[in-house]
Amino acid sequence: GQQLNQSPQSMFIQEGEDVSMNCTSSSIFNTWLWYKQDPGEGPVLLIALYKAGELTSNGRLTAQFGITRKDSFLNISASIPSDVGIYFCAGRYTGNQFYFGTGTSLTVIP
Amino acid sequence: GAVVSQHPSRVICKSGTSVKIECRSLDFQATTMFWYRQFPKKSLMLMATSNEGSKATYEQGVEKDKFLINHASLTLSTLTVTSAHPEDSSFYICSARRGGGPSWEQYFGPGTRLTVT
Numbered sequence: 755g756q757q758l759n760q761s762p763q764s765m766f767i768q769e770g771e772d773v774s775m776n777c778t779s780s781s782i783f784n785t786w787l788w789y790k791q792d793p794g795e796g797p798v799l800l801i802a803l804y805k806a807g808e809l810t811s812n813g814r815l816t817a818q819f820g821i822t823r824k825d826s827f828l829n830i831s832a833s834i835p836s837d838v839g840i841y842f843c844a845g846r847y848t849g850n851q852f853y854f855g856t857g858t859s860l861t862v863i864p
Numbered sequence: 865g866a867v868v869s870q871h872p873s874r875v876i877c878k879s880g881t882s883v884k885i886e887c888r889s890l891d892f893q894a895t896t897m898f899w900y901r902q903f904p905k906k907s908l909m910l911m912a913t914s915n916e917g918s919k920a921t922y923e924q925g926v927e928k929d930k931f932l933i934n935h936a937s938l939t940l941s942t943l944t945v946t947s948a949h950p951e952d953s954s955f956y957i958c959s960a961r962r963g964g965g966p967s968w969e970q971y972f973g974p975g976t977r978l979t980v981t
Contacts, residue, residue: 785968796957796972804968842907846968850896850961854908
Protein backbone atom coordinates (compact mmCIF):
# COMPACT_ATOMS: atom_id res chain seq x y z
CA GLY A 755 0.00 0.00 0.00
CA GLN A 756 0.88 3.63 -0.08
CA GLN A 757 3.03 5.22 2.59
CA LEU A 758 3.29 8.81 3.64
CA ASN A 759 6.51 10.48 4.71
CA GLN A 760 6.55 12.24 8.04
CA SER A 761 9.19 14.54 9.40
CA PRO A 762 10.91 14.80 11.66
CA GLN A 763 11.28 11.13 12.51
CA SER A 764 11.85 11.98 16.18
CA MET A 765 11.89 15.03 18.39
CA PHE A 766 13.28 15.73 21.85
CA ILE A 767 11.92 18.95 23.31
CA GLN A 768 11.67 20.75 26.61
CA GLU A 769 8.33 20.95 28.36
CA GLY A 770 6.55 24.13 27.34
CA GLU A 771 8.02 24.29 23.84
CA ASP A 772 5.92 24.20 20.70
CA VAL A 773 6.13 21.26 18.30
CA SER A 774 5.68 21.12 14.54
CA MET A 775 5.59 18.06 12.33
CA ASN A 776 4.47 17.44 8.80
CA CYS A 777 3.39 14.72 6.47
CA THR A 778 3.82 14.57 2.70
CA SER A 779 2.55 12.28 -0.01
CA SER A 780 3.09 11.81 -3.70
CA SER A 781 -0.66 11.26 -4.01
CA ILE A 782 -3.57 13.61 -3.51
CA PHE A 783 -5.79 12.88 -0.54
CA ASN A 784 -9.31 14.04 0.26
CA THR A 785 -9.04 13.42 3.98
CA TRP A 786 -6.17 13.79 6.42
CA LEU A 787 -6.16 12.48 9.95
CA TRP A 788 -3.71 12.81 12.79
CA TYR A 789 -3.36 10.09 15.43
CA LYS A 790 -1.34 9.58 18.62
CA GLN A 791 -0.16 6.14 19.64
CA ASP A 792 1.15 5.19 23.06
CA PRO A 793 3.44 2.13 23.37
CA GLY A 794 1.55 -1.14 23.07
CA GLU A 795 -1.73 0.58 22.28
CA GLY A 796 -3.80 1.35 19.23
CA PRO A 797 -3.79 4.87 17.72
CA VAL A 798 -6.20 7.48 19.03
CA LEU A 799 -7.65 10.08 16.68
CA LEU A 800 -6.61 13.66 17.38
CA ILE A 801 -7.83 15.72 14.44
CA ALA A 802 -9.64 15.09 11.15
CA LEU A 803 -9.34 17.37 8.11
CA TYR A 804 -11.38 17.04 4.95
CA LYS A 805 -11.03 20.23 2.97
CA ALA A 806 -7.92 21.64 1.29
CA GLY A 807 -6.65 24.63 3.23
CA GLU A 808 -8.64 23.73 6.32
CA LEU A 809 -7.14 24.66 9.68
CA THR A 810 -8.57 22.84 12.68
CA SER A 811 -7.74 22.99 16.37
CA ASN A 812 -8.29 20.57 19.23
CA GLY A 813 -7.09 22.16 22.44
CA ARG A 814 -3.35 22.73 22.12
CA LEU A 815 -3.26 20.89 18.81
CA THR A 816 -3.68 22.56 15.45
CA ALA A 817 -3.58 20.80 12.10
CA GLN A 818 -3.81 22.02 8.54
CA PHE A 819 -4.79 20.37 5.29
CA GLY A 820 -2.31 21.54 2.66
CA ILE A 821 -3.56 23.44 -0.37
CA THR A 822 -1.94 20.95 -2.73
CA ARG A 823 -3.79 18.15 -0.92
CA LYS A 824 -0.48 16.32 -0.75
CA ASP A 825 0.57 17.43 2.71
CA SER A 826 -0.61 18.19 6.20
CA PHE A 827 0.88 19.77 9.30
CA LEU A 828 0.37 19.25 13.01
CA ASN A 829 1.40 21.74 15.67
CA ILE A 830 1.34 21.22 19.41
CA SER A 831 1.65 24.31 21.57
CA ALA A 832 3.10 24.46 25.08
CA SER A 833 4.00 20.77 25.22
CA ILE A 834 3.51 18.78 28.42
CA PRO A 835 4.94 15.40 29.48
CA SER A 836 1.77 13.49 28.52
CA ASP A 837 2.25 14.58 24.91
CA VAL A 838 4.94 11.89 24.68
CA GLY A 839 4.14 9.27 22.08
CA ILE A 840 4.24 8.56 18.38
CA TYR A 841 2.19 10.77 16.10
CA PHE A 842 0.92 9.40 12.82
CA CYS A 843 -0.72 11.13 9.91
CA ALA A 844 -3.12 9.18 7.72
CA GLY A 845 -4.54 10.00 4.33
CA ARG A 846 -7.54 8.85 2.33
CA TYR A 847 -8.40 9.48 -1.28
CA THR A 848 -11.66 7.62 -1.77
CA GLY A 849 -13.26 4.59 -0.21
CA ASN A 850 -12.56 3.31 3.23
CA GLN A 851 -8.81 2.76 3.09
CA PHE A 852 -6.45 5.01 4.98
CA TYR A 853 -2.69 4.98 4.56
CA PHE A 854 -0.44 5.89 7.44
CA GLY A 855 2.65 8.01 7.68
CA THR A 856 6.00 6.83 8.98
CA GLY A 857 5.43 8.41 12.38
CA THR A 858 7.05 11.10 14.50
CA SER A 859 8.27 10.04 17.93
CA LEU A 860 7.93 12.86 20.46
CA THR A 861 9.82 12.98 23.75
CA VAL A 862 9.09 15.81 26.17
CA ILE A 863 11.73 16.52 28.77
CA PRO A 864 10.26 17.89 32.02
CA GLY B 865 -18.76 5.04 23.12
CA ALA B 866 -17.01 3.54 20.09
CA VAL B 867 -14.85 1.00 21.91
CA VAL B 868 -12.98 -1.67 19.99
CA SER B 869 -11.42 -4.64 21.73
CA GLN B 870 -8.93 -7.22 20.56
CA HIS B 871 -8.25 -10.67 21.92
CA PRO B 872 -5.75 -11.88 22.80
CA SER B 873 -3.56 -8.92 23.64
CA ARG B 874 -0.45 -11.08 23.44
CA VAL B 875 0.12 -14.52 22.00
CA ILE B 876 3.15 -16.72 21.59
CA CYS B 877 2.90 -19.65 19.23
CA LYS B 878 5.19 -22.20 17.69
CA SER B 879 6.23 -22.08 14.09
CA GLY B 880 3.80 -23.94 11.87
CA THR B 881 0.74 -23.42 14.04
CA SER B 882 -2.19 -21.11 13.33
CA VAL B 883 -3.33 -18.23 15.47
CA LYS B 884 -6.69 -16.45 15.52
CA ILE B 885 -7.05 -12.83 16.59
CA GLU B 886 -10.48 -11.37 17.34
CA CYS B 887 -11.57 -7.79 16.87
CA ARG B 888 -14.86 -6.68 18.40
CA SER B 889 -16.77 -3.43 18.35
CA LEU B 890 -18.31 -3.34 21.80
CA ASP B 891 -20.91 -0.59 21.58
CA PHE B 892 -21.55 -0.03 17.89
CA GLN B 893 -22.10 -1.94 14.70
CA ALA B 894 -19.09 -1.96 12.43
CA THR B 895 -19.91 -2.33 8.77
CA THR B 896 -16.24 -2.22 7.89
CA MET B 897 -13.20 -3.39 9.79
CA PHE B 898 -9.57 -2.94 8.89
CA TRP B 899 -6.53 -5.01 9.80
CA TYR B 900 -3.12 -3.41 10.11
CA ARG B 901 0.33 -4.73 10.84
CA GLN B 902 2.96 -2.71 12.65
CA PHE B 903 6.64 -3.52 13.04
CA PRO B 904 8.61 -2.03 15.95
CA LYS B 905 8.99 1.72 15.58
CA LYS B 906 7.35 1.56 12.19
CA SER B 907 4.11 2.75 10.68
CA LEU B 908 0.84 0.90 10.41
CA MET B 909 0.56 -1.03 7.17
CA LEU B 910 -2.95 -1.75 5.97
CA MET B 911 -3.31 -5.47 5.32
CA ALA B 912 -6.95 -5.83 4.40
CA THR B 913 -10.40 -4.34 4.56
CA SER B 914 -13.32 -6.51 5.57
CA ASN B 915 -16.98 -5.79 5.11
CA GLU B 916 -19.57 -7.72 7.04
CA GLY B 917 -20.86 -10.69 5.08
CA SER B 918 -18.45 -10.40 2.17
CA LYS B 919 -14.92 -11.37 1.30
CA ALA B 920 -12.08 -9.22 2.54
CA THR B 921 -10.13 -6.99 0.17
CA TYR B 922 -6.42 -7.49 0.60
CA GLU B 923 -3.70 -4.95 -0.06
CA GLN B 924 -1.09 -5.72 -2.65
CA GLY B 925 1.55 -8.07 -1.31
CA VAL B 926 -0.59 -9.52 1.48
CA GLU B 927 -1.21 -13.25 1.07
CA LYS B 928 -4.91 -13.93 1.52
CA ASP B 929 -4.31 -17.63 2.14
CA LYS B 930 -1.82 -16.77 4.84
CA PHE B 931 -3.92 -14.17 6.59
CA LEU B 932 -7.52 -15.36 6.67
CA ILE B 933 -10.08 -12.71 7.53
CA ASN B 934 -13.67 -13.40 8.49
CA HIS B 935 -16.19 -10.65 9.22
CA ALA B 936 -19.08 -12.84 10.28
CA SER B 937 -21.13 -10.25 12.13
CA LEU B 938 -21.43 -6.50 12.54
CA THR B 939 -19.42 -6.63 15.75
CA LEU B 940 -16.76 -9.25 15.08
CA SER B 941 -13.93 -9.73 12.64
CA THR B 942 -11.22 -12.35 12.98
CA LEU B 943 -7.73 -12.57 11.53
CA THR B 944 -6.17 -16.03 11.39
CA VAL B 945 -2.46 -16.28 10.73
CA THR B 946 -2.05 -19.71 9.20
CA SER B 947 1.13 -21.79 9.45
CA ALA B 948 2.84 -18.98 11.30
CA HIS B 949 6.54 -18.36 10.93
CA PRO B 950 8.90 -16.13 12.94
CA GLU B 951 8.69 -13.43 10.27
CA ASP B 952 4.97 -13.16 11.02
CA SER B 953 5.83 -11.87 14.48
CA SER B 954 4.41 -8.38 14.70
CA PHE B 955 1.85 -6.09 16.31
CA TYR B 956 -1.54 -6.55 14.66
CA ILE B 957 -4.10 -3.79 15.07
CA CYS B 958 -7.69 -3.72 13.92
CA SER B 959 -9.97 -0.75 13.47
CA ALA B 960 -13.69 -0.50 12.94
CA ARG B 961 -15.82 1.97 11.05
CA ARG B 962 -19.26 2.63 12.43
CA GLY B 963 -22.16 2.07 10.06
CA GLY B 964 -23.64 5.42 9.10
CA GLY B 965 -20.71 7.33 10.56
CA PRO B 966 -18.39 9.67 8.66
CA SER B 967 -16.28 7.91 6.08
CA TRP B 968 -13.09 8.96 7.84
CA GLU B 969 -14.12 7.77 11.28
CA GLN B 970 -12.45 4.58 12.45
CA TYR B 971 -11.76 3.38 15.96
CA PHE B 972 -8.71 1.32 16.75
CA GLY B 973 -8.35 -1.67 18.98
CA PRO B 974 -5.49 -1.93 21.48
CA GLY B 975 -3.54 -4.33 19.27
CA THR B 976 -2.31 -7.92 19.54
CA ARG B 977 1.37 -8.73 19.94
CA LEU B 978 2.14 -11.98 18.09
CA THR B 979 5.41 -13.76 18.68
CA VAL B 980 6.20 -16.87 16.66
CA THR B 981 9.00 -19.02 18.04
